[in-house]
Amino acid sequence: TFGFPPDLTREMLAENGLSFDDKEFQTAQIAAQETASQGWKGSGAKDVTIYNELQKKNGLSVFRGYDTLSLTSAITAILKEGKSVNALAVGEHGEVVAKESPFYPEGGGQVGDKGGIFKPGTSESIATVVDTQKPIADFISHHVIATRELKVGDSVEFRVDKITRNATRRHHTSTHILHAALRATLGKTVTQAGSLVAPDRLRFDYTFNKPLTPEQIVEIENIVNNAVLENYDVTPKEFPAAEAKKMGAMALFGEKYGDKVRCLLISAKGYDHHSEGFSLELCGGTHVDATGDIGAFKIVSDTSLAAGIRRMEAVAGMRAIEYFRQSENRLNSVADKLKTSPADADRTVTKLLDRQRQLEQELRDLKLKQAQAPAAAGASTGPSVQTVNGVQLAVNVTDGLDPKDLRTLADRIKQQIKSGVVFAATVVDDEGRKKVSFVFAITDDVKAKGLDAGKLAQAAAKELDGRGGGRADFAQGGGEGREKLDALVRKLPELLK
Numbered sequence: 001t002f003g004f005p006p007d008l009t010r011e012m013l014a015e016n017g018l019s020f021d022d023k024e025f026q027t028a029q030i031a032a033q034e035t036a037s038q039g040w041k042g043s044g045a046k047d048v049t050i051y052n053e054l055q056k057k058n059g060l061s062v063f064r065g066y067d068t069l070s071l072t073s074a075i076t077a078i079l080k081e082g083k084s085v086n087a088l089a090v091g092e093h094g095e096v097v098a099k100e101s102p103f104y105p106e107g108g109g110q111v112g113d114k115g116g117i118f119k120p121g122t123s124e125s126i127a128t129v130v131d132t133q134k135p136i137a138d139f140i141s142h143h144v145i146a147t148r149e150l151k152v153g154d155s156v157e158f159r160v161d162k163i164t165r166n167a168t169r170r171h172h173t174s175t176h177i178l179h180a181a182l183r184a185t186l187g188k189t190v191t192q193a194g195s196l197v198a199p200d201r202l203r204f205d206y207t208f209n210k211p212l213t214p215e216q217i218v219e220i221e222n223i224v225n226n227a228v229l230e231n232y233d234v235t236p237k238e239f240p241a242a243e244a245k246k247m248g249a250m251a252l253f254g255e256k257y258g259d260k261v262r263c264l265l266i267s268a269k270g271y272d273h274h275s276e277g278f279s280l281e282l283c284g285g286t287h288v289d290a291t292g293d294i295g296a297f298k299i300v301s302d303t304s305l306a307a308g309i310r311r312m313e314a315v316a317g318m319r320a321i322e323y324f325r326q327s328e329n330r331l332n333s334v335a336d337k338l339k340t341s342p343a344d345a346d347r348t349v350t351k352l353l354d355r356q357r358q359l360e361q362e363l364r365d366l367k368l369k370q371a372q373a374p375a376a377a378g379a380s381t382g383p384s385v386q387t388v389n390g391v392q393l394a395v396n397v398t399d400g401l402d403p404k405d406l407r408t409l410a411d412r413i414k415q416q417i418k419s420g421v422v423f424a425a426t427v428v429d430d431e432g433r434k435k436v437s438f439v440f441a442i443t444d445d446v447k448a449k450g451l452d453a454g455k456l457a458q459a460a461a462k463e464l465d466g467r468g469g470g471r472a473d474f475a476q477g478g479g480e481g482r483e484k485l486d487a488l489v490r491k492l493p494e495l496l497k
Contacts, residue, residue: 005193005207005309006025008207008306008307008308008309011307011308012307050082050084051135051139052136054076054084054139055136055138055139057077058076059076059099060138061097061099061101061138061139062100062138063101063102063140064101064102065101065102065104065113065160066236066286068102069102069115069159069162069165070160071100071101071102071157072120072155072156072157073099073101073155073158074098074099074153074154074155074156075097075150075152075153075154075155076097076098076099076152078094078096078097078150078151078152079097079141080092080093081094086151086152087149087151087152088127088144088146089146089149090146090147090148091145091146092145093144095141095142095144096117096127096141096142097139097140097142098140098142098156098158101132101140102158102159103115103129103140103158103160104165104285105133105134105141106131106132106134107134107284107285108197109175109194109195109285110168110286111168111196111197111198111199112143113160113164113168114130115160115164116128116129116159116161117129117144117156117157117159118156118157119156119157120155120157121157126148126150126156127142127144127145127146127148127150128144128145128147129142129143129144129158131143142158164199165286167199167200167317168198168199168286169286169287170317171199171201171202171315171317171319172202172283172285172286172287173234173287173288173291173293173294174202174224174294174297174314174316175195175202175204176264176279176283177223177224177228177278177297178204178224178312178314179206179250180227180266180278180279181220181223182204182206182208182312184223185216186208186212186216190206190207191206192204192205192250193309197285199319200315200319201300201313201314201315202314202316203311203313204311204312204313204314205309205310205311205312206309206310207309208308208309208310209308211302211304212310217299217302221297221298221299225296225297227266227291228294228295228297230268230292232267232268232278232290232291233265233266233267233268233270233289234264234266234287234290235264235265235271236262236263236265236283236287237262237263237271238260238262238263239263240261241258241259241260241261244261244263244282247263247275247280248274248280249263249280249281250280250282251281261282262282262283262284263280263282263283264280264283264287265277265279266278266279266280266291267280294316294317295316295317295320295321296316296317296320296321296324297314297315297316297320298315298316298324299313299314300314300323331345334349367398367401368401368408368409371396371398371401371409372396372409372412372413372416385420386493388493389497391419391421391446391449391451391496392419392420393420393421393423393492393493394414394416394420394421395424395489395492396409396410396413396422396424397424397425397426397427397485398426398427399426399428400427400429403426403478406424406426406438406476407439407474407476409424410422410439410440410441411441413441414441417443419443420443420446421440421441421443421446421451421453421456421496422440422441422442423438423439423460423492424438424441425438425485427485433480434480434481435478435479435480436478436481436484436485437476437477437478438457438460438468438476438477438478439457439475439476439477440457440460440470440474440475440476441453442472452472453470453471453472453474454469454470454472456475457470457476458475460488460492460495461479463487463488463491464477464478464480464481464485465480466479466480
């Protein structure tokens with residue numbers, strides 16, 4: 001959406017001994033902006049041309065959604081498949097334009113409003129608004145599905161879906177509070193690197209070079225929720241750009257601003273004491289009237305997006321309540337399965353995990369004893385010992401043994417034979433693939449004769465189309481295929497020669 005930040009590009013290039021040409025970047029950026037201005041969402045020059053033509057013909061589309069969620073206005077233009085038409089029939093998709101609109105067009109990270117178009121003063125639906133966009137400045141395009149015929153010149157009532165708008169407002173104001181909380185917790189070098197504000201969640205990308213600790217995430221959540229409980233006023237106001245900059249208002253990533261800008265102050269005091277406020281940013285989006293309207297805030301995830309860039313996702317309002325409820329339901333479900341109470345579920349799970357680890361260890365020990373026992377008993381199956389050029393070669397191939405236990409098995413067999421080379425391997429089924437792991441272990445006296453476990457492992461891995469290597473006394477490797485392993489076992493005496 002936003003491209004890659006030039007400062008991070010510069011940093012990564014420097015790490016690799018490369019330079020960054022600022023003048024060349026600026027030239028390329030201007031060229032890219034000119035190309036982008038000719039197309040909207042990759043639709044090509046024609047699409048933007050028609051919007052420009054309609055704007056010249058009909059004038060600007062004025063956004064009134066800061067003050068109202070519904071208004072009546074005449075349709076000035078209709079587009080279907082990128083072309084200007086006079087009407088839309090029932091069921092047809094298109095774009096509707098009017099002089100004024102309460103619908104917020106996507107921008108500043110905030111998604112476009114949804115809602116409907118109605119016969120003025122009635123519940124009679126004319127069209128469903130599924131999205132709102134701004135293909136060029138001061139032009140609001142309502143993407144609609146007609147439920148009745150609508151024509152250019154019709155006087156209709158535009159109504160924004162109140163529930164969806166309110167949910168979006170909660171997430172947008174939460175984004176501003178979150179930004180301030182991140183800077184308070186992680187330092188003033190943290191800046192916004194992109195965002196998404198939707199009815200069901202918010203996504204905030206920010207500059208930081210390492211993962212957050214659980215304690216930091218809790219601290220950030222506490223700062224945001226405390227700001228919600230303080231019920232600070234959320235006050236938008238327009239200022240000349242120079243004055244807003246002097247006040248210290250932070251600009252949103254990727255946004256362009258004109259001579260006059262809209263500031264958003266979150267504070268218990270007004271603009272006369274803006275420096276004492278909780279947050280002051282430039283923003284053209286829609287917001288709650290006071291932070292208490294947010295209700296609740298919960299961070300859902302925090303992940304690495306790129307070098308030096310992290311992405312935090314969170315939910316607010318009823319979405320946060322739904323998140324808590326879902327978590328509670330999952331806990332209750334686990335408690336029911338464990339035949340315990342939710343309060344004791346953690347302790348019960350800990351006991352079960354301890355018991356599972358104990359049983360897994362007992363099973364590993366049994367498998368090791370089973371794999372080792374035939375060699376001690378001289379059985380015809382399992383580990384076998386033969387002499388190659390005066391050196392004992394002990395071979396043990398088993399199924400289902402944990403590859404981590406191969407070294408222990410090899411050490412035990414080495415103790416039994418006293419002198420020689422041990423080859424121990426296991427085959428594990430991995431979604432239908434027979435994965436082979438093996439080790440070579442060599443006693444010191446045999447190593448002194450020139451045999452090298454690392455070289456043996458490399459040679460053996462080639463037979464399995466895998467990789468291997470290690471020290472002269474111990475090495476390991478792996479590959480794939482039971483048949484290849486059987487062929488390798490038959491070839492082992494040749495590898496020792």
